[in-house]
Amino acid sequence: MIKSEEYDVLVIGGGISGAEASINLANQGFKVLIVEKDLSVGGKMIHLSKVFPTLDCSACITTPKISQTARHPNITIYTYSQVNDIEKKSEHNFQAIVTRYPRYVKEEDCTGCQICEEKCPVVVNDQYQYDLVGRKAVYVPFSIANPRVAAIDIENCSFCGACEKACPSEAIDFSQEKIDIQINVKSVVIATGFRLFDPLLIPRYGFGKYKNVITAMQMERQLVPTRPFNHVLRPKDGKMPDKIAYVLCAGSRDETIGNPICSQVCCMYSVKQAQLLMGALPLADITIYYLNIRSFGKGFNEFYQQAKDMGVNFIKGKIGKITETDNGNLLLRYEDIIEGVVKEAKHDLVVLSVGILANQGISSMFKDTLELDPFNYIKQSDELANPAKTTIRGVYVAGTASGPMDIPDSILSAGAASAEIAGYLRLRR
Amino acid sequence: MGKTIDIIKQKRKVSESVKQNIKDFNAMKKKILATMEIEHKSIPQIAEELQLPLDVVTYHLMTLQKFGFIEVSELDDMDEYYFYNLKK
Numbered sequence A: 001m002i003k004s005e006e007y008d009v010l011v012i013g014g015g016i017s018g019a020e021a022s023i024n025l026a027n028q029g030f031k032v033l034i035v036e037k038d039l040s041v042g043g044k045m046i047h048l049s050k051v052f053p054t055l056d057c058s059a060c061i062t063t064p065k066i067s068q069t070a071r072h073p074n075i076t077i078y079t080y081s082q083v084n085d086i087e088k089k090s091e092h093n094f095q096a097i098v099t100r101y102p103r104y105v106k107e108e109d110c111t112g113c114q115i116c117e118e119k120c121p122v123v124v125n126d127q128y129q130y131d132l133v134g135r136k137a138v139y140v141p142f143s144i145a146n147p148r149v150a151a152i153d154i155e156n157c158s159f160c161g162a163c164e165k166a167c168p169s170e171a172i173d174f175s176q177e178k179i180d181i182q183i184n185v186k187s188v189v190i191a192t193g194f195r196l197f198d199p200l201l202i203p204r205y206g207f208g209k210y211k212n213v214i215t216a217m218q219m220e221r222q223l224v225p226t227r228p229f230n231h232v233l234r235p236k237d238g239k240m241p242d243k244i245a246y247v248l249c250a251g252s253r254d255e256t257i258g259n260p261i262c263s264q265v266c267c268m269y270s271v272k273q274a275q276l277l278m279g280a281l282p283l284a285d286i287t288i289y290y291l292n293i294r295s296f297g298k299g300f301n302e303f304y305q306q307a308k309d310m311g312v313n314f315i316k317g318k319i320g321k322i323t324e325t326d327n328g329n330l331l332l333r334y335e336d337i338i339e340g341v342v343k344e345a346k347h348d349l350v351v352l353s354v355g356i357l358a359n360q361g362i363s364s365m366f367k368d369t370l371e372l373d374p375f376n377y378i379k380q381s382d383e384l385a386n387p388a389k390t391t392i393r394g395v396y397v398a399g400t401a402s403g404p405m406d407i408p409d410s411i412l413s414a415g416a417a418s419a420e421i422a423g424y425l426r427l428r429r
Numbered sequence B: 001m002g003k004t005i006d007i008i009k010q011k012r013k014v015s016e017s018v019k020q021n022i023k024d025f026n027a028m029k030k031k032i033l034a035t036m037e038i039e040h041k042s043i044p045q046i047a048e049e050l051q052l053p054l055d056v057v058t059y060h061l062m063t064l065q066k067f068g069f070i071e072v073s074e075l076d077d078m079d080e081y082y083f084y085n086l087k088k
């Protein structure tokens, strides 16, 4: 028989928005279940280098928040799990099925020692380093993962049994199977975040074909202490780059690829990365090709001016095509928007400031109709007065699941969601 | 506790691509580590010696560095490429 559990609130997604909403609700005495589809909570923020405009270390802000979430007596977290068949039975009464996928490692026994990794013979791309290096088939996802326990990538496992033999805690368990749990909750928060634009969809940028064309997320990883390489280096040949270009609006504000809206964060994260690169590579030239710089938030314009003062070049230009020339260098053909002429410039590394898009498949988790906005984000039914309300009463949205936004706005949005939910739940108490 | 590997072996077969992947990585590991036996090497030097594409050498060398087989030595005179050593 299927096991059943009861909570006050189901939070779908354990990024910064899901964590913030959960802590706020748990602190008020509500029992919260976070269902996270990844192996760790933390969302995108846990993988970032520093944050604009303060340049605070991203991991140093995320890690305490995430461990506060994980240790809270009122919060239960199911990682590597998914929710389906969410059905509103009546007011304050939702039923859903949570599927917990097997890690093939007993979470309660694994100490994260990584001895199993040493023994595993399989090497595949490390998705947490955005494919810049490899990882083993049994792996602790990343050093600050929460929970910091191993998992087995069963599709890539060679079934040699070496990990099971080596594990000093007898944590490996190939007998695990997926488990379905029926949950009953009074309210739901959608905090499923965003997905990154896939630059393969714009072949003229050469991503995938030219190894020295990378995404901004790959650059974020190169800028953290747990980086894939020993320094900021070109993936093609390990050379230290000295003429780096940023291509803004890669996959945003572009009707032709189906995303006409601004991603809100790419200008500022590019300005941030440019400043960090000037620290990491003091002799490098950095040029940002932009359509408009959107520095709308508190301290953002000063942050942009600071980058200019540090020597970052800003060119108002639209990139037509990127081609590889000698030694892995790249030729950018662009329209200089101010002068109205087509120009060419050589760089030795190109970073695509990829946009953010709505996650797919969120509304199909619900049996009732959960409406989306024209850009496939969760529709806010009362955007000005109650920004967290969706088209199902009792279901709320937090953070980038409702549209592109930065971390401070995601946290504010999660705060609004938790306040609205607390009000909704108190109607019943 | 008994070994649970036998349980999964009854349910799943190892794919051919996984087998090939293990062979390929081991062959690459052996070749790359062998180039550094006498002295430290840069990525272009290894690629030249092994007649392998630069990006293939970079990916494997950085992965071997992550797994603790290799360590960074020094930068070349042009401040362009690092040299890498076998980890003692």
Ligand SMILES: Cc1cc2nc3c(=O)[nH]c(=O)nc-3n(C[C@H](O)[C@H](O)[C@H](O)COP(=O)(O)OP(=O)(O)OC[C@H]3O[C@@H](n4cnc5c(N)ncnc54)[C@H](O)[C@@H]3O)c2cc1C
Pocket (backbone or CB within 6 Å): A012, A013, A014, A015, A016, A017, A018, A035, A036, A037, A038, A041, A042, A043, A044, A045, A048, A050, A051, A052, A053, A081, A082, A083, A191, A192, A193, A194, A195, A196, A216, A217, A220, A265, A269, A272, A356, A359, A362, A398, A399, A400, A401, A405, A406, A407, A408, A410
């Ligand atoms: C390259 C880059 C650099 C950035 N730099 C900055 C910066 O310096 N400063 C700043 O303020 N902002 C920055 N941002 C923006 C920042 O990443 C977002 O504002 C923030 O991550 C939003 O958090 P979130 O929790 O809403 O979404 P996410 O971080 O996307 O988290 C969502 C979580 O939900 C999970 N999830 C998704 N679908 C499901 C499902 N169906 N079931 C269960 N779980 C699910 C995901 O696995 C994830 O853990 C940057 C973004 C990018 C791309």
Ligand code: SF4
Pocket (backbone or CB within 6 Å): A105, A109, A110, A111, A112, A113, A114, A115, A116, A117, A140, A149, A150, A166, A167, A168, A169, A170, A171, A172
């Ligand atoms: S599964 Fe075992 S060997 Fe692997 S990290 Fe966990 S405790 Fe260590």
